[in-house]
Amino acid sequence: xxxxxxxxxxxVFTGPMxxxxxxxxxxISDIPPVSTEVDNTxxxxxxxxxxxxxxxxxxxxxEDGTSVRLYGTPGQERFSFMWEILSKGAIGVILLIDGSTxxxxxxxxxxxxxxxxxxxxxxxxxxxxxxxxEDAGLLDRYAQALAAxxxxxxxxxxxxxxxxxxxxxxxxxxxxxETQVPEINNAVH
Amino acid sequence: xxxxxxxxxxxxxxxxxxxxxxLQLFDSILWAFQGTSRTSxxxxxxxxxxxxxxxxxxxxxxxxxxxxxxxxIAEFAVSEPTSAALVYPFRAAQALALxxxxxxxxxxxxEAPAPKAAAAADPWSFVETLRTIREVQNSEAWLVARDxxxxxxxxxxxxxxxxxxxxxxxxxxxxxxQLANLELEKSSFPEGGPTPRAGTELSWFAAYHxxxxxxxxxxxxxxxxxxxxxxxxxxxPLPSHIRVAAALASSxxxxxxxxxxxxxxxEEAIRTLNALAAANVVVAAETxxxxxxxxxxxxxxxRGGFGSFLRNVRKHLGMGA
Numbered sequence: 001x002x003x004x005x006x007x008x009x010x011x012v013f014t015g016p017m018x019x020x021x022x023x024x025x026x027x028i029s030d031i032p033p034v035s036t037e038v039d040n041t042x043x044x045x046x047x048x049x050x051x052x053x054x055x056x057x058x059x060x061x062x063e064d065g066t067s068v069r070l071y072g073t074p075g076q077e078r079f080s081f082m083w084e085i086l087s088k089g090a091i092g093v094i095l096l097i098d099g100s101t102x103x104x105x106x107x108x109x110x111x112x113x114x115x116x117x118x119x120x121x122x123x124x125x126x127x128x129x130x131x132x133x134e135d136a137g138l139l140d141r142y143a144q145a146l147a148a149x150x151x152x153x154x155x156x157x158x159x160x161x162x163x164x165x166x167x168x169x170x171x172x173x174x175x176x177x178e179t180q181v182p183e184i185n186n187a188v189h
Numbered sequence: 190x191x192x193x194x195x196x197x198x199x200x201x202x203x204x205x206x207x208x209x210x211x212l213q214l215f216d217s218i219l220w221a222f223q224g225t226s227r228t229s230x231x232x233x234x235x236x237x238x239x240x241x242x243x244x245x246x247x248x249x250x251x252x253x254x255x256x257x258x259x260x261x262i263a264e265f266a267v268s269e270p271t272s273a274a275l276v277y278p279f280r281a282a283q284a285l286a287l288x289x290x291x292x293x294x295x296x297x298x299x300e301a302p303a304p305k306a307a308a309a310a311d312p313w314s315f316v317e318t319l320r321t322i323r324e325v326q327n328s329e330a331w332l333v334a335r336d337x338x339x340x341x342x343x344x345x346x347x348x349x350x351x352x353x354x355x356x357x358x359x360x361x362x363x364x365x366x367q368l369a370n371l372e373l374e375k376s377s378f379p380e381g382g383p384t385p386r387a388g389t390e391l392s393w394f395a396a397y398h399x400x401x402x403x404x405x406x407x408x409x410x411x412x413x414x415x416x417x418x419x420x421x422x423x424x425x426p427l428p429s430h431i432r433v434a435a436a437l438a439s440s441x442x443x444x445x446x447x448x449x450x451x452x453x454x455x456e457e458a459i460r461t462l463n464a465l466a467a468a469n470v471v472v473a474a475e476t477x478x479x480x481x482x483x484x485x486x487x488x489x490x491x492r493g494g495f496g497s498f499l500r501n502v503r504k505h506l507g508m509g510a
Contacts, residue, residue: 062504
């Protein structure tokens with residue numbers, strides 16, 4: 001496997017440590033995700049037992065034999081050099097944010113801006129997990145913060161432990177491609 | 190409660206959209222605040238009305254005749270300067286104050302109030318109410334919505350939250366609850382009541398199911414675009430809803446152009462546009478300054494082409510097309 005090959009059909013899952021990238025890939029991948037997880041020594045940033053230091057890898061093999069690769073980027077900022085490599089040529093990028101952390105809005109901004117910089121025209125969807133159900137305006141504020149920076153992207157409440165929530169994010173990526181990319185729109189119609 | 194009859198007259202020869210909007214706003218304020226003051230206003234035809242609301246520049250000659258018959262005429266304007274009683278866009282409080290003054294004038298004349306009549310249910314009345322109270326932005330108060338004596342739901346007075354029993358929520362989502370039949374009154378949220386939910390869900394489904402036709406505040410000739418996506422994690426949309434939102438997120442479209450671009454039926458396109466508008470996430474393209482951006486094609490052309498690829502992905506994951 002050539003990691004980050006531009007000539008492959010791939011969907012990239014990104015976001016900070018603990019946002020649920022590995023879980024999301026596991027919920028739709030045909031194969032058990034290949035994860036490069038190690039014990040988490042950065043408990044100050046995220047309190048979980050293990051974390052991905054390289055990347056996660058999952059796969060969908062369609063009925064015509066086409067393979068769609070699912071990549072999860074490493075969550076730590078120091079591996080950010082891999083984000084661009086992985087996202088280049090992807091079908092789309094799914095950004096996952098943990099809405100319960102105090103840095104959620106800052107994480108959203110920094111990841112969205114980074115991926116927007118790499119490829120401003122790439123289909124991009126955001127899932128926010130663990131958001132406070134009593135804060136009905138939270139997602140609106142996130143979407144408005146992105147819009148203020150010139151990024152109009154879907155921002156949805158999700159629970160990546162639920163397969164249907166991950167499918168909602170994937171479906172949205174496909175719909176964006178279908179309706180916004182002329183060559184795909186023409187092929188679909 | 191005192192019952193009064195009021196007529197709202199739409200000018201036949203005035204094309205200004207603001208005039209229509211002003212009348213719709215006034216009508217929804219009447220509906221939204223029903224039961225919250227000592228006077229109950231029922232919308233009737235001018236012939237039987239105590240008060241007739243007219244546009245100040247309406248040349249309709251019947252207005253003089255109504256005035257001569259002793260009916261109270263309340264004029265509104267859509268721009269300053271004016272001597273009209275209301276200037277659009279007006280706040281609910283201004284409209285309510287005007288109604289109060291009109292009621293006082295009728296009382297001073299010693300005119301007997303009319304027997305209370307049931308207003309015909311307008312399919313958009315509930316949605317218009319949600320839009321109106323969102324403008325008022327009162328997040329402290331709660332309203333209760335009843336159908337007759339049965340409580341259906343509680344609504345925060347800024348439309349930001351609502352609460353209902355599970356079965357009612359499902360009925361709202363399916364469109365089987367006749368929201369236009371509900372009457373709103375001031376209330377307080379009951380202790381131990383249902384868990385409040387985001388008001389966007391109520392606005393979305395109320396508008397989506399209200400009518401297969403374009404919402405009264407939208408215009409068939411206007412091009413609309415999405416300014417931000419609604420929270421589909423909350424709404425749990427059909428793929429067709431996502432396609433319409435995606436189509437309008439990239440570039441503006443007139444209502445009649447959306448169906449083709451999103452590959453959905455014309456009715457589905459209109460219903461979804463209505464829902465997006467009620468969720469306050471679409472604007473007329475002329476007022477939007479953020480440049481439209483379209484997604485780029487993936488670098489790799491799948492075997493069999495993109496159409497086949499997308500179908501296969503959906504089939505593989507068990508997603509509806």
